Amino acid sequence: MFNYTVNVPNILHSSISSVSVFNGLNFSNWSEQVQFHLGVLDLDLALQEEKPTDITDTSSNEEKTHYKAWERSNRLSLMFMLMSVAENIKTALSKTENAKQFMKNVEERSQTADKSLARTLMSTLTNIRFDGSCTMHEHVVEMTNIAARLKSLGMTVDESFLTQFILNSLLTKYGPFQVNYNAMKDK
Numbered sequence: 001m002f003n004y005t006v007n008v009p010n011i012l013h014s015s016i017s018s019v020s021v022f023n024g025l026n027f028s029n030w031s032e033q034v035q036f037h038l039g040v041l042d043l044d045l046a047l048q049e050e051k052p053t054d055i056t057d058t059s060s061n062e063e064k065t066h067y068k069a070w071e072r073s074n075r076l077s078l079m080f081m082l083m084s085v086a087e088n089i090k091t092a093l094s095k096t097e098n099a100k101q102f103m104k105n106v107e108e109r110s111q112t113a114d115k116s117l118a119r120t121l122m123s124t125l126t127n128i129r130f131d132g133s134c135t136m137h138e139h140v141v142e143m144t145n146i147a148a149r150l151k152s153l154g155m156t157v158d159e160s161f162l163t164q165f166i167l168n169s170l171l172t173k174y175g176p177f178q179v180n181y182n183a184m185k186d187k
Helices: 012-016 027-040 061-083 099-127 136-152 159-168 172-186
Strands: none
Touching: 012 027, 012 061, 027 061, 027 099, 061 099, 099 136, 136 159, 159 172
16 A cells, blocks of 8 residues: 655755755756655655546545545645746746646646757857857867857767867967967878
């Protein structure tokens, strides 16, 4: 027999403060934190299972207990997630009374934002130029970080491709360096 009792410690409210606010660009991190906290609080039943069939007069005590546990988990999970979503994002999300569906809605919103971010990062990577306002090392690190962010969005930038982007971003006075690098690469 399953124990479907959902105990909510007094720390539910304080748990939300340790969850990153979903801002449209951090779904993976936000989702992981939300699922962890709801799991620790034993409130993740509604995220793990679909809504059980409605209880009837003929439902067993176990089915009634499970239904009530799922309802409570769903209600508290939904409130927990809503409290950790930026206000401007909440208004753009489809309304739902189901925690699992809410998580899917947030993920879909995130994917739209990810596509926009990927376009912006790709444009930055292809158009960035070394202007001497920072060190060469900082410039290379910045371009490498952009490539890493693209990779986290599912767009892998090959190392040799990144190297060419970096070389192409240098001022013309670094032409001999580019020629030397290309000569070394050919050997």
